[in-house]
Amino acid sequence: MTDIRIINANEAAALAAQLCRVQVVAAYPITPQTPVTEDLAAMIERGDLKAEYLTVESEHSAMAAVVAASQVGARVFTATSANGLLYMHEMLHWAAGSRVPVVTACVNRGVGAPWTILNDQQDSIAQRDTGWMQLYCRNNQEVLDTIIQAYRIAEQMLIPVMVCYDGFVLSHTNTPVEVPDQEDVDRFLPPTDGKHLIQEQERMNLNPLILSDPRPDASGEMKPGYMEFRFRLQEDLISSLDAIDRTDKEYGRQFGRVWGGLVWEYRMNDARHALVSMGSLASECTIAADTMRKQGLRTGVVGIRAYRPFPAEALAETLRRVETVAVFEKDISYGYGGAVASDLKAALFDANLRPRLSSFVAGLGGRDVRPEQIVQAATDAILKEPTSRWMDVRL
């Protein structure tokens, strides 16, 4: 019988980690991620999850601990939000450079100063260039499914994956979530293969100082220089586009749910106008698109599920025939514009596409974004000149 529970995204994330049989959890509590750490601690305390829970003193230490545990072959999990994620920043680079298959949940929250505990996506967007994959979820079911997928992708590519979902909007909102059988998850995600970086009885320097040029090591074997390691990370991130897409399809075949792989579409078949967004805001855009269609504007939605690696070709393909693109995002690259809009414009430029593109920064620090606001902004973008502005700023 199908196991359907009424849970929030934090509970879904903890359940997913349990189903993936994670062996080491190191996490430091921060709103709105805290219930994830509480759930996992309780599971381990009860004996429902055979794992080591490390109570670390900071997010920096949490990431350092899971990187180390991953290097000796453990399947590891951590979760954080906002300033906690920023505190991990150095170790995020370290995890990606170490090529460890760490999976982290980022419960998206605005960044201080000034303090906010409410939702936007500035925290994870600010980690864009750390070498991690970033997957954004639109609902609680997708959070559970994506974390399971994330381990398969990370362990295949040896690149860490951040699974992002919106604080409070998803993290504290209960919806029905179908929980897969443990046996099925075990089949999808077998135990790690034991071919770890650090082997018993083998003395090793890991991540030693690297000079700029390739050079022979003490035994005469040629070793790559810094750029060669970094180039391979970049190449493998680009290859991860296929891995993310394929893994979602494989998940669909086994569990009956797919989430669009890199990019998902809503009513895009005959659309002349597209709303582009990520996470729960993209989900809300579908309601705006329905309204706009009733008003005679053939509108669809393109949801970006994988932000890094960025699915430039997939986005160009799905936006090839539209006249208008309106990007809605809960982040800002200060001093320029919305990060998603900027990346999308670059992707369209490379594909020789010139739709009328408008960029809207919305919902920072938990300011509510209502569907009628999206409708109004998108309608203006279609009927008036393309624009780049913040929505609902009350000065």
Added chain:
Amino acid sequence: MAEDTNKLIVARSAPAAGEAGRTGDWRSHTPVIDQDRCTGKDTCLLCWLYCPDGVISSEFPLEIDIEYCKGCGVCAEECPRDAITMVEGRTGGD
């Protein structure tokens, strides 16, 4: 992705002398030991203990592996009998 792949994508090495390259050529000053001033006793060995590169022998008379000594001067600073002098140049004046 197994052992061989890891070698190419993760920086790693076996601990060995010279693993960080022939660091001796970083040196601008070279430590020279005055063996007459050295205690010659293993109750001292402060230079050996403090050397960040482990290039000073622990047997007497002390020898410094000039191939890898970076010339930092910590040994000369720590020697309680001023038996080590930093001499300008790579060769210690020879």
